Amino acid sequence: MLRTEEMLLNVGPQHPSTHGVFRLVIKIEGEIIKEATPVIGYLHRGTEKLAENLQYTQIIPYTDRMDYLAAMTNNYVLCHAVETMANITVPDRAEYLRVITMELGRIASHLVWWGTYLLDLGATSPFLYAFREREMIINLLNELCGARLTFNYMRVGGVKWDAPDGWLEKVAEFIPYMREQLHGYHQLVTGNEIFLNRVKGVGTYTREEAIAYSLSGANLRCTGVKRDLRKDEPYSIYNRFSFGVPTREAGDAWSRYECRMEEIEESLKILEQAVAQFPSDGPILAKVPKIIKPPKGEAFIRIESPRGEIGCYIASDGKKEPYRLKFRRPSFYNLQILPKLLEGENMANLIAILGAIDIVLGEVDG
Amino acid sequence: MDKNELTRLKKEAAEKAKAAAIKRRQEKERQASESGQDLELAKKKAAAAAKAKAAAAARAKAKAASTEKKEEESSVEPSPNEPLLQRYIQIIERQVGTDSYEEYYINRLSKDVPTILAKPHTYMDIAQVLKQQLHFDFLAELHGTDFETHIEVYVYLCSLQNGQSVVLKVKLDRDNPMIPSLVPLWKGADWPECEAYDLIGIKFSGHPNLKRILLGEDWIGYPLRKDYKPHDEGV
Amino acid sequence: MFGLAKGLAYTLKNLSRKKVTYSYPDEPLPLPDRFRGIQKFYPDKCIVCNMCVNICPTDCIQLTGVKNPDPTKKGKVISTYDINFEICILCDLCTEVCPTEAIVMTNKFELAEYSRDELFKDLQWLDENDQHVRKENKV
Numbered sequence: 001m002l003r004t005e006e007m008l009l010n011v012g013p014q015h016p017s018t019h020g021v022f023r024l025v026i027k028i029e030g031e032i033i034k035e036a037t038p039v040i041g042y043l044h045r046g047t048e049k050l051a052e053n054l055q056y057t058q059i060i061p062y063t064d065r066m067d068y069l070a071a072m073t074n075n076y077v078l079c080h081a082v083e084t085m086a087n088i089t090v091p092d093r094a095e096y097l098r099v100i101t102m103e104l105g106r107i108a109s110h111l112v113w114w115g116t117y118l119l120d121l122g123a124t125s126p127f128l129y130a131f132r133e134r135e136m137i138i139n140l141l142n143e144l145c146g147a148r149l150t151f152n153y154m155r156v157g158g159v160k161w162d163a164p165d166g167w168l169e170k171v172a173e174f175i176p177y178m179r180e181q182l183h184g185y186h187q188l189v190t191g192n193e194i195f196l197n198r199v200k201g202v203g204t205y206t207r208e209e210a211i212a213y214s215l216s217g218a219n220l221r222c223t224g225v226k227r228d229l230r231k232d233e234p235y236s237i238y239n240r241f242s243f244g245v246p247t248r249e250a251g252d253a254w255s256r257y258e259c260r261m262e263e264i265e266e267s268l269k270i271l272e273q274a275v276a277q278f279p280s281d282g283p284i285l286a287k288v289p290k291i292i293k294p295p296k297g298e299a300f301i302r303i304e305s306p307r308g309e310i311g312c313y314i315a316s317d318g319k320k321e322p323y324r325l326k327f328r329r330p331s332f333y334n335l336q337i338l339p340k341l342l343e344g345e346n347m348a349n350l351i352a353i354l355g356a357i358d359i360v361l362g363e364v365d366g
Numbered sequence: 367m368d369k370n371e372l373t374r375l376k377k378e379a380a381e382k383a384k385a386a387a388i389k390r391r392q393e394k395e396r397q398a399s400e401s402g403q404d405l406e407l408a409k410k411k412a413a414a415a416a417k418a419k420a421a422a423a424a425r426a427k428a429k430a431a432s433t434e435k436k437e438e439e440s441s442v443e444p445s446p447n448e449p450l451l452q453r454y455i456q457i458i459e460r461q462v463g464t465d466s467y468e469e470y471y472i473n474r475l476s477k478d479v480p481t482i483l484a485k486p487h488t489y490m491d492i493a494q495v496l497k498q499q500l501h502f503d504f505l506a507e508l509h510g511t512d513f514e515t516h517i518e519v520y521v522y523l524c525s526l527q528n529g530q531s532v533v534l535k536v537k538l539d540r541d542n543p544m545i546p547s548l549v550p551l552w553k554g555a556d557w558p559e560c561e562a563y564d565l566i567g568i569k570f571s572g573h574p575n576l577k578r579i580l581l582g583e584d585w586i587g588y589p590l591r592k593d594y595k596p597h598d599e600g601v
Numbered sequence: 602m603f604g605l606a607k608g609l610a611y612t613l614k615n616l617s618r619k620k621v622t623y624s625y626p627d628e629p630l631p632l633p634d635r636f637r638g639i640q641k642f643y644p645d646k647c648i649v650c651n652m653c654v655n656i657c658p659t660d661c662i663q664l665t666g667v668k669n670p671d672p673t674k675k676g677k678v679i680s681t682y683d684i685n686f687e688i689c690i691l692c693d694l695c696t697e698v699c700p701t702e703a704i705v706m707t708n709k710f711e712l713a714e715y716s717r718d719e720l721f722k723d724l725q726w727l728d729e730n731d732q733h734v735r736k737e738n739k740v
Contacts, residue, residue, distance in 0.1 A: 057694065060692075061690055084475065135621070146693065150692070184614075187610070187611045191608070192608050212553045212554060214555075225526060302507075328506065
């Protein structure tokens with residue numbers, strides 16, 4: 001007699017498709033997932049506790065290590081929070097450098113997602129193409145700040161380095177190149193029937209569910225919610241650029257794919273305008289005291305990272321170290337919906353659903 | 367007219383900056399060429415410069431402090447979010463009661479976000495009003511902080527349809543921090559509440575699955591409490 | 602099927618493209634001047650101000666200074682300077698705060714060792730590490 005038995009299965013924490021040290025304990029009956037329990041915390045380094053004994057400048061290198069695929073936005077959220085509290089105006093040139101690096105980071109992050117997601121689904125070649133282009137971005141950022149991923153580039157009140165000679169020209173050259181490659185990516189993957197079958201209608205949730213589960217970024221926009229903090233609550237100099245907020249209605253893995261791919265295009269638009277408007281001269285660091293002491297009080301500042309809304313809460317008691325520092329880490333919030341999405345799903349869809357959420361474990365675990 | 371003036375000023379400033387940069391570079395080069403013979407001098411110079419810089423920083427700080435004070439005195443004008451806060455409070459007073467909150471204010475340090483400090487027994491009711499009557503449907507952040515005299519829960523709520531934000535806070539007893547869970551209202555509060563339970567030790571009653579999400583069930587102590595001592599057996 | 606064929610066409614087109622890989626480690630990796638590798642230390646430039654020790658976010662620098670042996674000169678001179686490369690995160694803050702540029706970054710990034718003890722770099726090691734020293738340190 002043929003029969004199925006309930007089985008407990010461990011996925012991870014060392015499984016390559018979990019993109020880090022993420023473990024899923026799943027209960028399956030035959031091919032169907034009955035229950036999924038995420039186990040996280042393997043990469044918890046206690047950034048928030050460490051930060052309580054560090055000056056604000058010293059915390060910046062730690063933020064690099066949260067979302068290590070787009071460290072610039074992490075740098076920015078901390079600096080922006082301190083600047084908002086201490087009422088520091090950042091020079092224009094620094095803001096442009098920040099926006100350019102953040103948008104480059106956003107593209108690099110989406111490229112990694114694109115490559116690895118298709119790798120998860122069994123297509124190996126897109127990964128190589130994505131990393132070829134990402135390498136160019138990494139090299140640009142390396143030339144600017146001396147590190148490939150852990151930039152430690154922004155400072156409270158500005159940035160550490162000015163653009164080296166010819167750097168902006170290289171960025172300007174990269175934009176049309178990337179557009180052309182993006183066209184190639186669509187040619188390679190977007191119409192592929194196998195890929196479409198794997199992602200269309202998979203991992204669907206409604207707009208109400210997305211909002212209830214506090215999803216943000218492309219995970220929220222794929223359900224038709226037009227929310228992007230760069231547009232809705234403009235920070236930095238984002239109100240000087242015209243760009244769109246890509247949304248889809250379906251709320252499945254395919255619409256998340258489409259949103260992210262379009263976001264790369266929008267980022268390229270921002271880059272183009274930022275390079276064109278770049279001020280020819282000026283300081284890159286505001287006049288700030290050597291030791292920064294924000295006034296007593298608290299602040300919570302959010303910005304849009306490639307993965308969603310990243311936030312930074314600072315409670316200051318007027319000393320040079322924060323009394324309490326807390327990051328709202330978008331991957332942590334976005335991952336919450338996973339058990340719900342996996343329930344009743346086919347085992348083969350597990351990776352397609354997990355990959356589409358786009359998590360970085362450094363960020364999930366803090 | 368104004369614009370012309372501005373561009374002229376900008377140009378002047380830019381020229382000045384350039385000249386200064388050239389001067390600095392020249393000085394650096396000169397120093398570098400001399401450095402062979404009188405490193406000692408360079409060192410002394412640097413030390414003196416560092417001292418001067420420190421003094422300048424101290425002066426700047428003092429100045430900043432004084433201007434801040436002045437600003438505080440002059441900034442009596444109400445925040446643009448003041449009417450919103452008044453509206454929220456009105457509705458809360460009508461629905462929950464006039465003594466349901468401890469205080470409310472505009473947090474000027476945090477981009478003028480309206481902040482309401484609830485009482486522990488009305489926290490859930492106020493949250494309900496915020497969600498149902500005022501359409502704060504998106505929970506952006508939830509965490510706890512140990513303020514040594516008390517423990518505070520900080521909830522940042524957004525309304526996607528109105529584009530508004532509000533902060534709901536509540537002060538808890540440090541020895542037995544207990545508060546109703548917000549998961550019935552916002553499913554997104556699930557993991558953040560687990561995190562707050564794990565790191566600060568706040569118990570959320572009614573939470574469907576409260577667990578030590580990051581550190582594991584066998585961890586001793588709550589690391590983000592200010593009096594936390596790492597417990598290391600055998601180290 | 603059409604989508605598959607289109608994708609295959611793109612792959613074929615890429616066959617004729619220039620290679621983008623590096624043949625590391627046969628050839629050294631080209632790195633920009635600002636690259637943050639293991640530090641170079643100039644003992645005679647150091648004024649023992651302790652700024653690098655204070656700014657280090659991981660507390661990996663330790664130094665001691667002694668009174669200047671030349672009685673006509675004031676101040677201190679460096680006697681020991683150690684960086685623990687088990688915990689150094691190459692964040693660049695020590696070189697940023699150094700008033701005399703006594704500590705600067707180099708392009709050396711190959712740090713793998715067989716034992717932990719070898720990751721403890723002392724003054725002599727850091728002084729002798731003089732390949733590809735960063736030229737521009739302050740903007």
